[in-house]
Amino acid sequence: KQEVTQIPAALSVPEGENLVLNCSFTDSAIYNLQWFRQDPGKGLTSLLLIQSSQREQTSGRLNASLDKSSGRSTLYIAASQPGDSATYLCAVASNDMRFGAGTRLTVKP
């Protein structure tokens, strides 16, 4: 059974810092990996989708990498802003979709 772990559970940084969120998974036989953000009381917003054949995807200040063989993905956020404050979830698609517990990010002005 696929298990997805995210580290750290919470992260607080001053505005402007670059930061990295980590996601690891136990079964490397995946179809894709997706990063989401969740704002309190709201649904999920998809940020980046990496297919199993890809190594990274970029969107604006966000860059996600995937190392399938080692079961790891990172989400890099450049020049963080207070509006980036949210919970970030990674989800791994294999036979189903498994989520990590998320990293709660706070960017302080």
Place this chain on the structure above:
Amino acid sequence: GAVVSQHPSWVICKSGTSVKIECRSLDFQATTMFWYRQFPKQSLMLMATSNEGSKATYEQGVEKDKFLINHASLTLSTLTVTSAHPEDSSFYICSASGVGRNEKLFFGSGTQLSVL
């Protein structure tokens, strides 16, 4: 882009009543829909996977007779919480994917259920 519509956003009901939550894909055919539940300060937990025209596959520990899932068409899946109790109060969210497993997953906006 693709949009998934989920209704209602909020529902408050009395204990013992049933609540139906709808999840619609607005501009694509959703061959697979997933239903998740999230308790406060916890991660999303997959409840069940439904494929159009077939019975849903439930995760271990999820009562299929309590959480009825119907995926009768390629654009609509419903989750009915039968005889709801306060412990069923949670945030429920659906997601849908189109043809092929490499399709991106799109999420509804979620339903906050409060059972009194």
